Amino acid sequence: MTTPEHPTPGFSTRAIHDGSVPDERTGSIVPPLHLTSTFLQDGIGSFRGGYEYARAANPTRDHLQTQLAALEGGSAAYAFASGLAAEDALLRSVLRPGARVVMGNDVYGGTHRLVNRFYVPWGVRLDVVELTDTDAARAALEGGADVLWVETPSNPLMKIADIAALADLGHAAGAAVVVDNTFASPYLQQPLAHGADAVVHSTTKYLGGHSDLVGGAVVLGPGRDELAESVGFAQFAVGAINGPFDAWLTQRGAKTLAVRMDRHSASAQTIAEHLLGHPAVAAVHYPGLPAHPGHDIAARQMRAFGGMLSLQLTGGPAAARTLAEGTEVFALAESLGGVESLIGYPSEMTHASVRGTALAVPEDLVRLSVGIEDVADLVADLDAALARL
Numbered sequence: 003m004t005t006p007e008h009p010t011p012g013f014s015t016r017a018i019h020d021g022s023v024p025d026e027r028t029g030s031i032v033p034p035l036h037l038t039s040t041f042l043q044d045g046i047g048s049f050r051g052g053y054e055y056a057r058a059a060n061p062t063r064d065h066l067q068t069q070l071a072a073l074e075g076g077s078a079a080y081a082f083a084s085g086l087a088a089e090d091a092l093l094r095s096v097l098r099p100g101a102r103v104v105m106g107n108d109v110y111g112g113t114h115r116l117v118n119r120f121y122v123p124w125g126v127r128l129d130v131v132e133l134t135d136t137d138a139a140r141a142a143l144e145g146g147a148d149v150l151w152v153e154t155p156s157n158p159l160m161k162i163a164d165i166a167a168l169a170d171l172g173h174a175a176g177a178a179v180v181v182d183n184t185f186a187s188p189y190l191q192q193p194l195a196h197g198a199d200a201v202v203h204s205t206t207k208y209l210g211g212h213s214d215l216v217g218g219a220v221v222l223g224p225g226r227d228e229l230a231e232s233v234g235f236a237q238f239a240v241g242a243i244n245g246p247f248d249a250w251l252t253q254r255g256a257k258t259l260a261v262r263m264d265r266h267s268a269s270a271q272t273i274a275e276h277l278l279g280h281p282a283v284a285a286v287h288y289p290g291l292p293a294h295p296g297h298d299i300a301a302r303q304m305r306a307f308g309g310m311l312s313l314q315l316t317g318g319p320a321a322a323r324t325l326a327e328g329t330e331v332f333a334l335a336e337s338l339g340g341v342e343s344l345i346g347y348p349s350e351m352t353h354a355s356v357r358g359t360a361l362a363v364p365e366d367l368v369r370l371s372v373g374i375e376d377v378a379d380l381v382a383d384l385d386a387a388l389a390r391l
């Protein structure tokens with residue numbers, strides 16, 4: 003939403019208004035939800051507003067895509083059935099047999115599984131590297147690459163990669179630089195502004211924000227028209243589209259992203275600081291802690307440090323499992339980014355698929371998705387569960 007008084011509206015103004023124009027016929031403030039598979043044609047090939055068939059385009063999905071492109075500062079966005087469907091559409095747009103993917107060594111397990119189990123058997127080479135080490139990244143990219151896959155903050159170890167530095171290295175190697183921005187959300191971090199070519203999201207998480215939908219998105223940076231066109235074609239031709247009701251829920255959720263992320267971040271910071279000195283806790287991984295190795299880079303490229311953190315227990319894997327099963331407000335569940343707090347044991351839950359690979363996560367690790375409940379209740383819940391170890 004651009005007006006003469008506000009040529010560059012703020013984040014929340016865009017979140018609330020971009021893609022959410024009141025209905026022309028009725029004035030309904032919230033655009034209607036288009037639950038339809040097809041559209042009336044006034045003559046053969048004469049479409050109203052360009053709408054023909056809902057796999058190709060649906061107004062509700064278009065509204066969400068407009069909103070997401072505005073929030074990431076992108077030129078185009080495409081919404082998919084899940085985060086992995088979004089990742090797959092992007093990868094199949096770029097990769098051919100013989101292509102090479104360089105990926106960070108701490109990413110969502112399903113992302114590694116997608117490349118390792120589907121694309122590698124089709125002749126794609128996958129190399130996993132420590133992306134927080136710029137020299138290691140440079141060395142890995144020396145032979146050239148087609149995709150540099152960056153996740154920052156990473157899942158579940160909360161590693162921070164320098165997006166601008168990696169974008170330069172990736173481009174020099176001829177790679178499309180992709181950032182999974184799921185943990186940060188576009189409110190906290192905008193990778194396209196730091197030089198990335200494309201951003202992917204599991205909109206299931208912070209963008210939706212209420213644990214009531216599954217979705218994903220690819221947002222392309224300005225000037226990436228060719229890539230945008232092929233991702234759009236993959237959405238249409240492969241068909242893993244975001245359904246209209248999920249798109250409508252995602253758009254509604256994303257309107258409150260900024261206020262939620264501020265609260266998630268403040269509460270996670272309080273919890274990280276609280277856990278730091280606890281005798282049952284061996285390590286706290288949260289980029290908002292000054293001692294975190296990526297703190298300075300995160301402070302540079304993020305607005306705040308987000309709602310995710312992980313911790314390692316002095317009591318080892320047994321203590322981690324007991325803690326994950328021992329909280330009451332934090333619910334034991336996969337996923338993240340909702341208003342309710344969740345606790346998980348990554349090595350057997352979100353990252354079970356990377357056991358025995360270079361991405362295997364420590365077995366004494368517990369991951370927290372800090373929700374927006376009263377932080378005193380969250381701290382008390384963790385304290386009580388830690389006391390029972």
Ligand SMILES: Cc1ncc(COP(=O)(O)O)c(C=O)c1O
Nearest residue numbers: 084085086110157184204206217
């Ligand atoms: C960082 C990250 N990226 C991508 C995904 C995949 O998203 P989805 O579960 O919506 O397919 C997840 C899921 O947990 C994730 O945590």
